[in-house]
Amino acid sequence: MSKYLPLSEHLAGLTADQWRATFADMEAVLGASLPKAARQPAWWTGEGKAHQRAWLDAGWRVSDIGPGVVGFRRIAAPDAADVPEAEPEISPLKATGLALAAGAAVAVVAGLGVVAVKAVRNRRA
Template sequence: MSKYDPLSGHLRRQRQGELELTFAEIERILGAMLPKSAARQQWWANTTDPYTSQVQRKAWGDAGFDAFLIAGKDRVRFKRVR
């Protein structure tokens, strides 16, 4: 079980094709703080790198979403991809 499974479950329950969540909302869903690196665009990248572990990307990807950091706003837009 991943720390990010609650986010995946939350996204799976969404009916709309796009939604925005603040960092605070995501942290409430997770029951834990996001790492400081979540403030960087790369942390929310939707591409996979076979040389690093990317459990957070798997969470929204498995739920059928891509994630996009809204710079300077501590917000993330999730868009359904399938």
């Protein structure tokens, strides 16, 4: 269990779309002190660390950082119009047919190449 799980649960339970918290507020939620590194803005940015996943997994991002204060903003869910449609799947039979057609096209081009080489040789002779 991540020590930042209480923060994730707190953010997930909020009804507002923003939460501006002092370090003391967050430490109360966590039940533990924030590390000294949290005093640096870089600690709050990015996505690869456990403490960052706590708010990202709950659907939040850091919106602003000040001395001893951090603002969080809920990440808006994309509208249905913004979500691209999934690519249609190609059936195995259709994929096989496409592969055969591509192979035939390669064979035709190779055959034309052989014919062209023979024509050039015959012309030289």
